[in-house]
Amino acid sequence: MLPKREAxxxxxxxxxxxxxxWLVLSLVFAFLYIPIAVLVALSFNEGGLPTAWSGFSxxxxxxxxxxxxxxxxxxxxxxxxxxxxxxxTLLGTLLAIGIEMRRQYGKGLEAxxxxxxxxxxxxxxxxxxxxxxxxxLTMGLHTIILAHVVFNLAFVCSVVRxxxxxxxxxxxxxxxxxxxSALTTFRRVTLPVILPAVIAGALLAFTLSVxxxxxxxxxxxxxxxxxxxxxxxxxxxxFGITPEINALATIVMAVSITALTxxxxxxxxxxxx
Amino acid sequence: xxxxxxxxxxxxxxKNFGRVTAVDGISLDIRENEFFALLGPSGCGKTTLLRMLxxxxxxxxxxxLLDGRDIARTPPNKRPVNLMFQSYALFPHMSVRANVSYxxxxxxxxxxxxxxxxxxxxxxxxxxxxxxxxxxxxxxxxKQRVALARALVKRPRLLLLDEPLGALDKKLRGAMQxxxxxxxxxxxxxxxxxxxxxxxxxxxxxRMAVLKDGKLLQCDTPHAVYEYPADRFVADFIGVMxxxxxxxxxxxxxxxxxxxxxxxxxxxxxxxxxxxxSVRPERIRLxxxxxxxNRISGTVEALAYQGLDLQLHVRTPLSPKPFLVRVTxxxxxxxPVSAGDTIELGWDAADVRIFKD
Numbered sequence: 019m020l021p022k023r024e025a026x027x028x029x030x031x032x033x034x035x036x037x038x039x040w041l042v043l044s045l046v047f048a049f050l051y052i053p054i055a056v057l058v059a060l061s062f063n064e065g066g067l068p069t070a071w072s073g074f075s076x077x078x079x080x081x082x083x084x085x086x087x088x089x090x091x092x093x094x095x096x097x098x099x100x101x102x103x104x105x106x107t108l109l110g111t112l113l114a115i116g117i118e119m120r121r122q123y124g125k126g127l128e129a130x131x132x133x134x135x136x137x138x139x140x141x142x143x144x145x146x147x148x149x150x151x152x153x154x155l156t157m158g159l160h161t162i163i164l165a166h167v168v169f170n171l172a173f174v175c176s177v178v179r180x181x182x183x184x185x186x187x188x189x190x191x192x193x194x195x196x197x198x199s200a201l202t203t204f205r206r207v208t209l210p211v212i213l214p215a216v217i218a219g220a221l222l223a224f225t226l227s228v229x230x231x232x233x234x235x236x237x238x239x240x241x242x243x244x245x246x247x248x249x250x251x252x253x254x255x256x257f258g259i260t261p262e263i264n265a266l267a268t269i270v271m272a273v274s275i276t277a278l279t280x281x282x283x284x285x286x287x288x289x290x291x
Numbered sequence: 292x293x294x295x296x297x298x299x300x301x302x303x304x305x306k307n308f309g310r311v312t313a314v315d316g317i318s319l320d321i322r323e324n325e326f327f328a329l330l331g332p333s334g335c336g337k338t339t340l341l342r343m344l345x346x347x348x349x350x351x352x353x354x355x356l357l358d359g360r361d362i363a364r365t366p367p368n369k370r371p372v373n374l375m376f377q378s379y380a381l382f383p384h385m386s387v388r389a390n391v392s393y394x395x396x397x398x399x400x401x402x403x404x405x406x407x408x409x410x411x412x413x414x415x416x417x418x419x420x421x422x423x424x425x426x427x428x429x430x431x432x433x434k435q436r437v438a439l440a441r442a443l444v445k446r447p448r449l450l451l452l453d454e455p456l457g458a459l460d461k462k463l464r465g466a467m468q469x470x471x472x473x474x475x476x477x478x479x480x481x482x483x484x485x486x487x488x489x490x491x492x493x494x495x496x497x498r499m500a501v502l503k504d505g506k507l508l509q510c511d512t513p514h515a516v517y518e519y520p521a522d523r524f525v526a527d528f529i530g531v532m533x534x535x536x537x538x539x540x541x542x543x544x545x546x547x548x549x550x551x552x553x554x555x556x557x558x559x560x561x562x563x564x565x566x567x568x569s570v571r572p573e574r575i576r577l578x579x580x581x582x583x584x585n586r587i588s589g590t591v592e593a594l595a596y597q598g599l600d601l602q603l604h605v606r607t608p609l610s611p612k613p614f615l616v617r618v619t620x621x622x623x624x625x626x627p628v629s630a631g632d633t634i635e636l637g638w639d640a641a642d643v644r645i646f647k648d
Contacts, residue, residue, distance in 0.1 A: 191347055192380035194367040196445065206393075210384045251326035 061264035076133040078265040091250035099227035100173040102166035107220040110174025134172040143236035157239020165237045166227045174219035181215030221281035225274045295322040298481050306354030313339040313503035326475050326482045329490035331502035337485045341451050345374040372444035377453040379434045381426040386436050388422040394445045412444040432463050452484040468494050489529045501525050523646040535568045535609045544568035548608040553584040554643025567648040570638050572617040579637020586637040591630050
């Protein structure tokens with residue numbers, strides 16, 4: 019019987035080499051995660067000083083709830099994320115279906131749709147700002163929402179399209195053949211089959227929207243009314259990092275990780291099908 | 292028996308995709324309650340024709356009359372025609388029962404009637420034990436039956452089947468051929484099946500159409516198509532045929548080696564034209580009687596034992612390819628033949644078909 023290849027190559031490495039490789043790996047992970055771990059730890063630090071641990075406490079989280087500026091920023095972020103996700107999910111899904119059904123129109127169209135994912139945020143931010151000013155739009159939450167739809171649409175579209183690559187279009191024809199209208203076919207056949215990808219795309223869009231700073235900053239306009247959470251954190255940080263910011267950042271991170279994990283769960287469910 | 296009524300009339304139908312002509316002026320009549328096969332090699336236009344009957348393609352030219360009404364431009368969801376897809380196209384998120392009742396729900400029938408009709412068709416297709424399963428939990432043969440039940444439950448005027456047995460293994464395919472025949476008889480619905488498998492259409496069809504390059508070559512009963520092929524292509528495509536190339540004469544074909552093959556010349560051929568004489572393997576006898584019209588001796592190159600019969604490859608001076616001869620096992624037992632033997636082959640003039648080459 020042939021020995022397993024991995025076993026052979028592992029055996030070829032000396033214990034010293036193996037130890038060195040483990041060390042490199044640990045350093046990489048340390049570099050990636052120590053700052054985040056410190057931030058999370060400090061958010062629970064009773065004393066609030068970054069230099070000394072004085073005991074576990076939730077007091078910074080409690081004090082967040084008393085900060086009206088943070089609460090209103092959190093509400094704004096939620097409004098922007100929910101509405102822009104809803105619009106982007108609807109349009110992105112329809113766009114993905116349209117592209118996949120008419121794939122012969124070539125790659126040019128695809129490039130146009132994915133540009134917002136690739137163009138640097140700062141460029142997109144400036145472009146949207148000039149565009150909104152040109153239209154004489156009053157800036158506010160609605161302009162942030164529009165701006166977030168622009169890039170979220172591209173992300174939703176790409177997630178849904180990935181699912182549609184393995185979609186059996188003959189079931190759409192079968193539905194029509196059995197007497198269903200186009201709308202009924204979409205509601206009862208197409209949508210249920212691609213729903214996991216649509217949800218995954220929506221969760222991804224929500225995550226991206228929640229922590230988006232640059233574009234929101236440019237398109238929010240003047241005044242505190244349309245400040246989002248990342249903008250609020252940025253404003254607060256100019257006076258030094260407070261334990262409250264650590265707590266806030268921890269919450270934002272928890273929300274993002276939860277949404278992303280769910281998104282991947284849904285996407286994996288698709289692959290399993 | 293009275294002449295059956297025409298259900299579907301395909302009237303000079305053409306379809307092209309860009310510059311490619313997929314279906315080229317085909318006219319066909321399909322009769323009420325018949326099992327009709329569209330047969331041809333891949334790319335012959337049979338699938339395009341079927342998709343036009345289903346409503347997924349619109350002809351560029353011609354009419355498709357169902358019960359005398361032109362449906363060529365009627366969308367698929369508005370025709371009393373159902374298609375059983377080659378890939379089965381079952382809804383993956385629905386149970387077998389939900390798949391089957393879908394089409395009736397679209398007709399907005401009362402729930403009780405839907406339930407009754409679905410139960411009945413599940414029983415007919417022997418799917419009752421699988422009613423609550425999802426398509427992914429079914430075998431190929433079971434999926435095929437679900438696809439069939441889903442289409443049949445609608446009681447269409449016409450059921451179209453696109454290579455329905457293509458995905459099944461050989462043994463199951465044989466069983467399903469008979470099963471489809473039985474079902475068609477039981478439900479009394481006109482079936483139009485598309486297949487590239489000539490054996491399948493011979494077994495199942497009441498009548499069949501042979502297509503090539505978008506054109507109709509022949510439309511007749513399997514027996515007529517097999518025994519009296521319209522041209523050389525059909526003769527070669529349906530079953531196995533031995534060909535002897537040569538020149539047409541008044542009473543047969545003069546082979547390249549000078550031998551004469553006796554047979555009836557078709558009216559379309561005049562003596563002197565390039566022609567090909569042909570004979571089916573099962574029409575050839577070993578050790579023929581002296582008065583047999585066509586006789587030739589040859590060398591046995593190979594023998595293939597096939598249980599029921601024995602297939603011989605016999606090299607003769609008549610054609611570049613060896614002759615294929617089918618002998619019943621019984622006859623082979625009586626007078627055994629082995630490779631290397633020189634034997635005489637013979638066949639009657641009545642079994643010879645002559646075509647333009």
